[in-house]
Amino acid sequence: MAMKSLSFLAVLCLLALTLSLTIASDPSPLQDFCVGVNTPADGVFVNGKFCKDPRAVSANDFFSPGLNRPGNTNNAVKSSVTTVNANNLGGLNTLGISLVRIDYEPNGQNPPHTHPRASEILVVQQGTLLVGFVSSNQDGNRLFTKTLNVGDVFVFPEGLIHFQFNIGRIPAVAFAALSSQNAGVITIANTVFGSNPPIDPNVLAGAFQLDPNVVRDLQNKF
Known part of the structure; x- marks a missing residue:
């Protein structure tokens, strides 16, 4: 009898653990796509957006022009970030990715910041950048830094403070992908x-x- 009770408790514990693990992770999409729209008409709410009726979806819902154009760097930090995410490209909704173009004047910077919901991978298209990130208190606040030239790639782990600084004599351009449709920035x-x-x-x-x-x-x- 005691053995049966023990087995029953073990099954309950296993079910509870499975349920907790299931609740702790983000749900995977159960459809091919969920093009985000700002109206509830004929849609369901997923990841902060209403899904467009799939029958009304077209190729344009997955297309965004304009990243060939420089951003306005006439500001205190001499840089500009142009973002492509689920707010301006509906087809990104539920896909867990986004993209930015960053323009830097000479001595311009993308000042120290964090993305609370995303890791970032950056590639330099033009110019020379000094980039880096700082590890957490637990890891001793170590600085990891590198000078990047055209074609070089650098990764910034999720949630850690990082920066980019144009150390060249000409404007610099970089593109970065983020592992969230809404990475957030602090x-x-x-x-x-x-x-x-x-x-x-x-x-x-x-x-x-x-x-x-x-x-x-x-x-x-x-």
Whole structure:
């Protein structure tokens, strides 16, 4: 009797473990595609989008022009990121990928930032970039950095702070693929010093070992 009870408990534990593993992972698509639209008419809600009626889907739903055109780099960081994701290319919905073009003026940068939901693989099309990422506290905050030329590839692991900087004398261009249809981006300086409402300057002064007046000046800049 005790053995039967033990076997029953073992089966229950196995079922509970299987269920927990199932719930913990993202569901796989059960259709060929789910072209995202912003209206609920004749659609179902999947990954934050309503699916377009498959009978109305065309090749244009999987097509996006324009990445041949440079972005506007007339800004403080002298760079521009042009994104292709499920918000502007409906056919990407549920596919778990997206793409960006990044333009950099000389001394321009894609400043330190993270993607909370994606790893990134970047290839240089033009120019020379200094790129890198920093590992987590657990790994000692190690800096991994490399100088990239045309055709070189570099990978940034999911969630880690990374950057690119144009160290050449001409404008640089890179393309990057991300392992999410909505990778998200957290630009460190903007987030820390430009939050709304602002973080108490005394908190940031202690965290960065700065005078509170320096923190207030940085907050005014962002």
